[in-house]
Amino acid sequence: MTKLSMVSESIIRHIETGDLREGDRLPSEGELAAKHGVSVGTVQKALMQLVHSGLITREQGRGTFVSGARVAPADVRYLRFRDADGNDLPSYVHPRSVKRLKRKGPWSDFLGGEGYVRIDRVISVAGRFDLYTEFWMRDEDFSELGGLDRAALERNLRELVAQRLSLPTQHVDQWIRFDPLPDVAAKELKIASGQPGFIMELRGYTLRNRPLYFQTVYSGPFSDRLVVIRESGQ
Incomplete structure (x- = not known):
């Protein structure tokens, strides 16, 4: 260390x-x-x-x-890290916004429907680097959650959906690429617009292979050599 x-x-x-x-x-x-x-x-x-x-x-x-802002460890099981010495790196979630949108994109192709809710958050990994995430749901599914306060937005959103809607995530497809980051991600990560970065897309399915959520995770460059911790069944 x-x-x-x-x-x-x-x-x-x-x-x-x-x-x-x-x-x-x-x-x-x-x-x-x-x-x-x-x-x-x-x-x-x-x-x-x-x-x-x-x-x-x-x-x-x-x-x-x-900080006067609430500090809570993030429960982000698909992106947990250890450093090269084997030390777990705590992550912290900072909610940015919750927006209702009708805009089309990869999320609409996957989820179907006409209206969507996008939850934007920044995840700080031990203060070393940040991840910016966009979590998309169908508008009707989000409405069934009954509202999300800041504490809820700092939790694992997959588990929140499973608990409140009885819609567990049965499996997740993960896609990665290295591409120029969109402006909103570059701004949140404080890097130059259009700079290439790491992009991960996650497509979550619930029972009977029904599409449940679409999530994109963005990261700029960082120099740490990290171990990705994989949870059993995740």
């Missing part, structure tokens, strides 16, 4: 365990550097990663604080 990762993951663990709570002030950069035996520059880079992921905020003249 790099010194940068050691600092950021230590702070994440303290947030997860409740040692650091919403609004708590973090130690100074110098104190963190001394605690972890690293340079102040390394601490500053680690803090900027966590600011980008939404876990902390920095206020000029006041210090660094645990």
Whole structure:
């Protein structure tokens, strides 16, 4: 594990365990550097990663604080990672928007119907890099969910659909490609528009092979060497 990762993951663990709570002030950069035996520059880079992921905020003249936004580990079973040393990397979901659309595309070809709901989210992987996801459902299926608050949007959406609608995901087709990212994905991932990136499409089926959801996951380039954790039956 790099010194940068050691600092950021230590702070994440303290947030997860409740040692650091919403609004708590973090130690100074110098104190963190001394605690972890690293340079102040390394601490500053680690803090900027966590600011980008939404876990902390920095206020000029006041210090660094645990974010006021709710911090909850993401349950994203098809995209879980370990680093090269075997350490699990926590992921955090940041909901962006929920939109009703009639626009056609690969999702409509798969789902059928006329109206759709798209749930946009950003998943921060241990503050190291972000994934941007678009989760599509039929409008009529989404309406049956009975509304989604922020806490629900931070959960595994497949499991939420299974629990509320009794529509389990029986199997998933996964397609990957390397292509220029759409503008909305590039903006969320803070990379240049049109830059190539990793794109994964997931097509979920429920009972009797009925199409249930269509999801696209986007990622820009990152240098970490990671292990993808595969859950049994996922």
